[in-house]
Amino acid sequence: KFGLPAHFVNIVLRLHHNVVMxxxxxxxxxxAEVDSMIGVRQGACEGPVLFLFIMQAAIETMxxxxxxxxxxxxxxxxxxxGERSDRKRGALPFDLFSSxxxxxxxxxxxxxxxxxxxxDYMIQHLKRFGxxxxxxxxxxxxKTEAMYFPPPRIHPEAGDQTDFTVDxxxxxxxxxxxxxxxSHISQRLxxxxxxxxxxxxxxxxxxxxxxxxxxxxxxxxxxxxRIYVALILTILLYGSECWFLREQELQKLxxxxxxxxxxxxxxxxxxxxxxxxxTNDLLQEL
Numbered sequence: 626k627f628g629l630p631a632h633f634v635n636i637v638l639r640l641h642h643n644v645v646m647x648x649x650x651x652x653x654x655x656x657a658e659v660d661s662m663i664g665v666r667q668g669a670c671e672g673p674v675l676f677l678f679i680m681q682a683a684i685e686t687m688x689x690x691x692x693x694x695x696x697x698x699x700x701x702x703x704x705x706x707g708e709r710s711d712r713k714r715g716a717l718p719f720d721l722f723s724s725x726x727x728x729x730x731x732x733x734x735x736x737x738x739x740x741x742x743x744x745d746y747m748i749q750h751l752k753r754f755g756x757x758x759x760x761x762x763x764x765x766x767x768k769t770e771a772m773y774f775p776p777p778r779i780h781p782e783a784g785d786q787t788d789f790t791v792d793x794x795x796x797x798x799x800x801x802x803x804x805x806x807x808s809h810i811s812q813r814l815x816x817x818x819x820x821x822x823x824x825x826x827x828x829x830x831x832x833x834x835x836x837x838x839x840x841x842x843x844x845x846x847x848x849x850x851r852i853y854v855a856l857i858l859t860i861l862l863y864g865s866e867c868w869f870l871r872e873q874e875l876q877k878l879x880x881x882x883x884x885x886x887x888x889x890x891x892x893x894x895x896x897x898x899x900x901x902x903x904t905n906d907l908l909q910e911l
Contacts, residue, residue, distance in 0.1 A: 633675060633678070633679065636675060637675060643660075644660070644661045645658050645659070645660055645661065646658070646659045646660075646661045647659075673727075676728065677727065679754055679755075679756070680725065680727075680728060680730075680756070681725065682754070683750065683751055683753075683754045683756060684723055684725055684730065686750075687746075687747065687750055689722065689743060689746070690742055690743065690746050691734065691735075691739040691742050691743045692735065692739070693720040693721075693722040694720070694721060694722060694733045694734065694735050695718050695719070695720055696718070696719055696720075696721055697716040697717065697718050697719070698716065698717050698719065699715060699716060699717070721733060722734075729805070732744070732747065737773075737784070737785055737789070740771065740789070741789050741790075741791070744789075744791050744797065745791045745792060748760070748791055748792045748795075749792075760791055760792055760795035760796060760797055761788075761795060761796045761797065761798065762794060762795050762796070763794075766798065767795070767796060767797050767798055769797050770797065770798060770799070770800045770803060771786075771789075771797050771798065771799045771800070772799065772800055772801075772802075772803055772810070772812060773786050773799060773812060774812055774814060775812065781801070781812045781813075786799035787799070802818060806864075807863055807864055808864040808867060809822055814869070815869055815871065815874075816868035816869050816870055816871070816874050817873070817874055819864065819868060820868065820870075820874045820877055820878060821877070823860065823861050823862070823863060823864070823865075824861065824877060824878070824881050826860050826861075827857050827858075827860045827861035827881065828881065830856060830857055830860050831853075831857050831885055831888075834852070834856070835888065838852055839852075839853070839885070839888055839889045840888060840889075840891065842891065846889065846890065846910045846911050847911065849889045849911060850889070850911030853885065853889060853911070857885065861878070861881070861882075883904055886904065886907050886908060886911065887907065889911060890907045890910060890911070892907070
């Protein structure tokens with residue numbers, strides 16, 4: 626059986642035992658001291674860092690009861706987009722079954738049955754380290770969610786996406802999209818959903834400032850451009866470093882961007898056609 630190392634337990638106890646919080650009011654009163662026996666100390670980094678060691682140790686000591694999904698990369702270090710998944714020539718296979726970030730973990734399985742067996746094993750294994758995976762029970766929904774990624778040219782509804790039972794009376798539900806740290810993962814594994822959501826959020830922010838700033842003739846164009854870059858573009862491109870961007874998503878982003886540029890310059894498509902105004906000229910003015 627596994628357990629928490631004694632020196633880890635002792636360090637955590639020392640970090641939180643006999644802790645005293647100090648408060649200063651209006652920089653005039655003397656420091657007020659309050660005993661704190663629960664929770665994590667405000668601003669303390671030691672506790673979360675130690676937790677990362679425990680989480681990593683728990684993942685590394687798992688002996689999976691099901692086969693791990695296998696992926697391939699090219700020996701020539703070039704893209705294999707469009708190649709067969711079972712291609713052997715010039716390919717290097719590797720296992721990727723879990724992706725760990727702080728206290729969040731994504732686990733990959735090749736089939737529904739493997740997922741049921743592997744998830745139940747993982748729940749029992751993490752309990753040995755004092756870690757609990759939140760699953761649904763009774764009328765309480767599960768914070769842990771499952772997603773089915775269909776093979777190419779297979780509709781997502783073809784797979785069994787009913788709730789499955791784990792840890793006795795617990796259950797985990799399937800979702801069609803998963804939101805994590807502001808980004809969204811869809812069953813198609815493309816960026817169309819995420820791009821659409823970012824455009825919608827940026828459009829709302831632009832609309833909120835349109836009358837007072839972006840369509841206001843008293844605000845200089847250069848100032849409009851700076852505000853647009855600082856506020857709207859940061860919302861629009863949040864998480865873009867993780868996008869699998871295709872031509873159609875790029876066109877959506879460009880279309881929204883050009884609409885905003887015309888709105889800030891107070892011109893419409895009719896003005897552009899009649900006066901032959903170039904987009905690059907508008908960008909220069911901004």
